[in-house]
Amino acid sequence: MHLDPFELHRPTTVEEAHRLYAERPAGADYLAGGTDLLPNYKMHLNLRPTLISLDRIPELARRDGARVGAMVRLGDLERDADFVGRYPGVARALREIATPLVRASATLGGNLLLETRCFFFNQSEFWRASLGYCLKADGDRCHVVPQKERCYATFSGDLAPALAVLDAEVELAGPGGRRTIPLLDLYDRAGDGIRRTHLRPGEILTSVLLPPAARERSATYSKLRVRPSFDFPELGVAVAARIVDGRATELRIALGGIETCPRRFDELTTPLEGAPLDGPRRRELAAAVQAAVRPVHNTFLPPDYRRRMVGVYVRRALTEVVGATAVP
Amino acid sequence: MVSPGPPPAYRLLGGRIPYVDGPLKVTGRAEYTDDLRRPGMLVGRLLRSPWAHARIRSVDLRAAREIPGVVAVLTGDKYPTPFGVLPITHDETAIAVERARYIGDIVAAVAAVDEATAERALAAIRFDVEPLREHSDPRVGVDPVTDPIHARGLRGSNVQKEVLQNFGDVDGAFAHAAHTVRVQGRFSGVTHAFTEPLVTIAEATPDGRLTVTSATQVPHYLHRALSEVLGIPMHRIRVVKPEVGGGFGGKSDPLPHEIACAALALETGRPVRMLLDREDVFYTNHGRHPTENDVRIAADRDGQLLAYDIRALIEGGAWSSFGTVTTYYNGVLAMGPYRVDNFRYHGRRVYTNRPPSGAMRAHGGTNLRYSIEVGLDELAERIGIDPFDLRVRNALAPNSTTVNQFRITSTSFLRCLEAVRRASEWDAVRPRLPYGEGIGLGCGFYISGSNSPIHFAPDIPQSTVHLKVDMDGGIAVHSMQADIGQGSNTLLAAIVAEVLGVDLERVHVQRVDSDVSPIDLGSYSSRVTFMMGNAARQAAERLRDTLVRAAAELLACSPGEVRVGHERFETSSPSERSVPFLDALHAAMRTEGALTASGAYRSPKMGGSYKGARAGTAPAYSFAAYVARAGVDPETGEVSVRKVWAAFDCGRPLNRLAVEGQIEGSIHMGLGQLLGESMNYRGARLMNPALLDYKILTPAQMPEVEVLLVGEDDPEGPFGAKEAGEGPLVATLPAVANAIYDAVGVRCYELPVTPDRLERGIARRRTEHRSWKGVG
Amino acid sequence: MSSPAPLKLTINGLPVATVAPAERVLLDLLRDDLGLVGTKRGCDLGTCGCCTVLLDGRPTLSCLTLARLVEGRTITTIEGLAPPGGLTPVQRAFVEHGATQCGFCTPGFLLTATALLRENPRPTRDEIVRAISGNLCRCTGYTKIIEAIEAASTGAP
Known part of the structure; x- marks a missing residue:
């Protein structure tokens, strides 16, 4: 497979990159690692005539x-x-x-x-x-x-x-x-x-x-996919919380691989600030996250399954991060 | 029966022989087709049909031809002769003639100075087409349809082949059976996914000859197809096979791009290289057929098997390929490893507007075996006996004949069962495993070479090996057998070295080249070890006999008193003496002149006389018994295969390293089909023609494998050997499926067992309040 | 093709001066321009790992690397792994353990394994599995590849 011709630039400052971009009204893509962009270019997906590589900007x-x-x-x-x-x-x-x-x-x-x-x-x-x-x-x-x-x-x-x-x-x-x-x-x-x-x-x-608070939080990430390498997430679940004296605060849940953008569920976690997260409550919270998402059929695994797995994966991640806090 | 003594020990054979091409492969020096460069070489590219089914009314090539750098543009009308691997079903074309039959079908070919120019030319070709009814459901295709895909479909339908067989009294057996089970299996298509893409280089030279170098596992069938389609006698075509980066059946048909590439070479007079993109490899396919089967098993109260009643609906895709064989195999390969005296089979293979299916490792045996072995697991449970005991009770006896007249010679099936039961600690482990952990048994049976060679009149050898030795003491070995990574070159060299008593390094297996290689039918149907091995042994023994005669003269004894030693010939008559190999060789050359020797193999006559009786006959069969341990996450349906114990009867293993490699690789491929691999279609459209989306197993998914080689010598196999290339696959899938059942109580009837399917099954069981191991 | 520009880099210990247009990927430069055909083209889309080379010692997919972006850097291909006439321990282990079958994925696996053993001379089995989890093999089931890397790491025969 060949790449169609393009111009390639390697600016050394952010400002130079901006200038190159502005001077190319026909369009340009910034190029980082290329592992996503170059396969897409090989498949002629949204080609632009210029690539501006960011690899030389210290x-x-x-x-x-x-x-x-x-x-x-x-x-x-x-x-x-x-x-x-x-x-x-x-x-x-x-x-x-x-x-x-x-x-x-x-x-x-x-x-x-x-x-x-x-x-x-x-x-x-x-x-x-x-x-x-x-x-x-x-x-x-x-x-x-x-x-x-x-x-x-x-x-x-x-x-x-x-x-x-x-x-x-x-x-x-x-x-x-x-x-x-x-x-x-x-x-x-x-x-x-x-x-x-x-x-x-x-x-x-x-x-x-990363804010200083980030270091204070326990966090986890788990990923649903058919193979343990290669595959993009069919669902990615991140959970973090700050655990102080056996209580969880600053609870956050975020998902990837399920909608067009990554999403966090503060509307579900904020009301629980400081509340004990025992098993039933974790189950309830996971079910609420599951109820809030609508995956569509455009990845390998079917959307109804991915949605059910939101409940399972979120519950397990919650247990991992805050499970210990529920025990008096 | 007199118990045989311990099998003879060999110097090389039976050990672990590193592959002779290993040093080239680890240094990047092994040459594959795409590594070769010819002066003035053009780039060949193919235009593929975006239509699932369409009549081509006209094609306008003018704009494409006018692009600078374009040397030739071809459509199907120039070489319209149909071809196919089986002589009775020639329905493939190099480039579509009048009709495109699937999305990905080749409709034009271009040779140009570079890839970009060729791509521009393809984009400039204009078609006028009339869309035809799209057929993507084989269930519909069994009846007469509008616009059938081929005129040769039975009675105006899309049925390519129908097989009806009936032995014994099946209805009577079912009527009197104490137990019956029924498994309706559904299997996605899977594909070979070899790492080396399909690639061919063709060159027509002014001496009127055509050289085609290709990534093929059956150079001889390619040779024939090129001759037929291009209208050039075979002796003016030279087919060369360099190293091949995996085949698994996917490089065994003559393939359209190979012929299109040769056509472009003829058209341009210049070398043309045709390298397929990975997506194109998926469209070429010829992989394992999507299949629905329906297997009914009858047994008496004690678990004696009484009858099989089997139906199969096999989706063929756009062409016949090996399909007639596939249709037979999906029934008749039920005839081992158990004795069943009443057998009925109705199989149909149906064309669809999808990429053609063909032969893939353990061709025709895999899906059938799955349903049978899962059914036997159900049967054992129903009767209340151990799955091992059920198999032991029904094992085929050595030197017996099946109801459909397969000749069974050696079988070490009972030894396989015994060895794997012991190694896996089945009896101790099985009762102890908690919910979510399981252990399962699955068994296998496969042909060791097909008795009926494709394309050949009876009695012509299926394998030939030539040896040439000159005064340097090097032994050149020529044969058209095709090493595609399985190690047949190594085995060929080792057999010759074993017989002649020489070091392996003396033996040079020559690259397959139809100008100098005598015909062997190549790497398919697990035939190479058995057939090439016998031919090689015969050739080497003939050469040995010549050398022994010369040695006898030097040693002043009779030839009968000469032994083959290591790099020498020895005698103890009248006293202990020997001559070096080279001395004997030179002595022989003084009397014989140049030394050559040939050996050949043809399988004995076998099988019945009814229609289709030859299908599934083989000079020997392999047997397998596998135990798998698996864990299932009951909430997510995710499966972890923890270990597979693989007891296999390949007769005497001649190269343990290679046999283990074949078994481990087969398990990998079988697990792939079980757990994730699938050609996913929406209608006629293949949704995942990429290695990112076609889920080959990764290293982390591969379980530990314990190989148990327990076969006894086969009476006709070379040095007692049988096949180990395909049979090792079939037991894998049911062993793991039965372990999944043991873990969570869910039968898997639809492959692949993706986590969503299994999770649904577990949830259904829970909803129905059917607990398993006290859970649910 | 966009206009080629001069390009200098070090390949297998030797300086190379060549030219490459912007859209040239390293795999094509190696195979088509420099004749280093030991680096294999398996999928061309960054999945299979057959095209792995070492870029400044780190295993890298040459099919997704623009040649011009490795200006001045050091590349090792399979041809540059062994000393003349010899094999490295991990190459030898691949031969002895039957870790090659068709051999098409072998160069990629060897470069990955070589980098692993330089970074971590005594990897655990899990570390080996993780390190090679970007290379696909269709023949071996990975079993003998893992055994060979283990053997090379411990110096066992």
């Missing part, structure tokens, strides 16, 4: 305790004993991503901004053409939920839920300046599914910041 590769540059390779991060020790829940998610070979190239920022996936989208040009394409690329209708307004492709990153339960933030650098926002605010849940983030034109995700 600032993006920096690791500094609670701040991790977006271009840090996942393989390097999982070998970072300091990071793994601080954030074991994130480390668990890291080790479950794709394969060690993919993680050698893939980056933190790339995983957060992973293209959504769907078995009508992640196909070759030939395959998609034989079906008349789809809403997400080159076509005007969705084959998963037949209509022409919204794309239902699934967010398949593992790190976003694991970081979201730690209240991680992301720093974005745009031509107009920098801003830091909560990680989950990056994702546009209200959108049409094609535009999935609130990134502004040319904006670059530069780093992820």
Whole structure:
């Protein structure tokens, strides 16, 4: 398989990257690890004539305790004993991503901004053409939920839920300046599914910041999939809480692999702040999360099963993180 | 019967012989087809049908031909002769003629200076087509349909082949049976998923010859198909097989891209390389058929099996491929490892507008065996006897004949059962396992080479081996047997070295090249060890006899008094003396001139005289008994296979390393089909033509495997050997399925057993308040 | 094709000066431009692991690596693993344990295993399984591959 020709640039500063992007009205993609973008390019998915590689911008590769540059390779991060020790829940998610070979190239920022996936989208040009394409690329209708307004492709990153339960933030650098926002605010849940983030034109995700509170939390991540490597999540469940004197506070639950964006369920967990999380309550909470999601049939396992597994996986994760707190 | 003495020991055979090509493969120096480069080589690419079923009214190639860098554009009309692996069902074409039959069917081919140019040319081809009714449900296809896929379908339907067989009195047996069980199995299609993609290089030269180098496991059938379709005599075509990166049956048909590539070479006069994208490999398929079977088993009060009544609906996809054989095998391979005297079978294979199915490792035996072995597990439970005892009670006897007249010679099935029962500690472990943990037994039976060679008149050898030895003492071995990773080159070299008493390094197995390799039918139907092995042994013994005569002269004794030693010939008459191998060789050359020797194998006459009697006849059969331990998460339906004990009767294992490798690999492939592999379709459309979405097992899913080789020598196998390449697969699936049942009380009738299916079964059991091991 | 630009890198210990257009992936550069065909093309989409090479010592998918982005870096392919005329311990173990069957995935597994043993000379079985969990093998069921890596790590025959 060959790649269609494109221009390739390797700026050394964020500003230079912005300038290159702005000078190319025909469109450009920022290139991080390439493990998601290049397969998509080989399949002619949403090609742009220019790639701007971010691999030579030192600032993006920096690791500094609670701040991790977006271009840090996942393989390097999982070998970072300091990071793994601080954030074991994130480390668990890291080790479950794709394969060690993919993680050698893939980056933190790339995983957060992973293209959504769907078995009508992640196909070759030939395959998609034989079906008349789809809403997400080159076509005007969705084959998963037949209509022409919204794309239902699934967010398949593992790190976003694991970081979201730690209240991680992301720093974005745009031509107009920098801003830091909560990680989950990056994702546009209200959108049409094609535009999935609130990134502004040319904006670059530069780093992820973990607040001091993140280190105080117990956290876990578990992933449903057919094979224990290679596969994207059919469901990713992250749970974190702060355990003090046997009581759980700051409980967070986040899911990936189930909707178009990662999602956290504060509306269900906030009312439980400080309440004892005994078995029945955990079961109830897990059932409430399950009731709140609507997976569609666009991954390997059927959506009704994935939905039931939300209940099981969330309950188990809660037990792992806060189970001990329920025992007086 | 006189008990045989201990089997003779051999110097090399029976040990662990590292593969002779290992050093090349670990250094990247082994040459595969795509590694070869020819001067001026063009890139060949294929255009695939986006239509499931369509009549091609016209094609406009002008724009494509005008693109600079495009050297040739071909459609099906230039070489319309149909071909196929079986001579009786030629319905495949290199490039679609008048009709496209599935999404992925080849409709045009281009040769250009590079891939990008070729792709541009493909995009510039314009078709005018008339869509035809799409057939993707084999259940519908059994009746007459509008627009049947092939004119040769039975009675205007899409049925490609129908088999009806009846032996004994099945209805009578069922009427009087104390117990009957019925298993209705549903099986997704699975595909070989070898790591090396399909690839061919073809070159037509000014001397009027055509050379085709291809990733094939049956060079001879490719040779024939090229000749038939291109209209060139076989002796003007040269087929070369370099290293092949796995086959498993998927490189055993002559494949359309191979012929299209050769056609482009003829068209352009330049070498053309045709490398298929992984997606195209999935469309080429020829994998295991999606199947629905219905197996009824009757038994008496004590578990004596009385009858099988078997039906199978087999989805063939767009072409016949091996389908006629498949249709027979899905019934007749029930005739072992148990004796059953009443047997009825109704099998139908139906064309659909989907990628063609064909032969895949343990062809025709896997899905049938699954339903039988799961049924026997149910039967044992129903009767209240141990699954092992049920099998022991019904084992086929050695030197017996089945009701459909299969000739059974050696069988060590009872030894397999005994060994695996002991090794797995079945009797101690089974009662102790808690809910969610299970242990299961599954057994196997498979042909060791097909008695009826495809394409051949009776009595022509199925395998031939030539040896050439010159004054340097190196022994060149020529044969068209195809090493596709299973280690047949190693075995061939080892047999020759064993017989001649020489070091393995003296023996050089030559690359398969139809100009110099004598015909062997290649790697399919688990025939290589048995047939090539016998041919190699015969060739080596003939050469040995010549050398022994020369040695006898040097040793001044009679040939009968000469022994083959290590790198020498020895005698003890009248006293202990020996001559080195090279001295004997040179002496022989003085009297004989150049030394060559040939050996051949043809299987003996066997089988009945009824229609289809040859299907499933083999010079020997392998037997297996596997025990699996599995854990099931009852809430999620996720399965962990913890260990497989594999007792296998391949007669005498000649290379233990290779036999273990075949068994371990077969278990991997069987577990894949059981737990996740599936060609997923929506209608006619294949949804997962990619290695990310087609779920081959990963290292973490692979259980520990304990191999128990307990076979006794087969009377006709080379040095007592039988096959070990395919039979090891079939017992895997039911052993694990029966372990799943033992763990959670759920029978799995639909493959793959994905977690959602199993979770549903567990939940259903709970809803119905049927507890299992005290849970639920 | 976009216009090729000069490219310098080190491959198997030797400096290489070549040219590559922007869209050239490392796998194509190695196989088609430099004749290093030991690196295999299995799926071209970053799944199978057959195209694994070492990039500055780290196993990397060459089919998803743009050649121009490895300017100045060090690549080891299967051809560069062994000393002339010899085999490394892990290569030898693969031969002796029958860890090759068809051999097509073998280069990828060997590069992955080599990097593992450099980083962790005495890996546990679980660590081996984790390390090779990005390489697909269809022949061996991984059993003999794992045995070979274990043997190489302990120096056992």
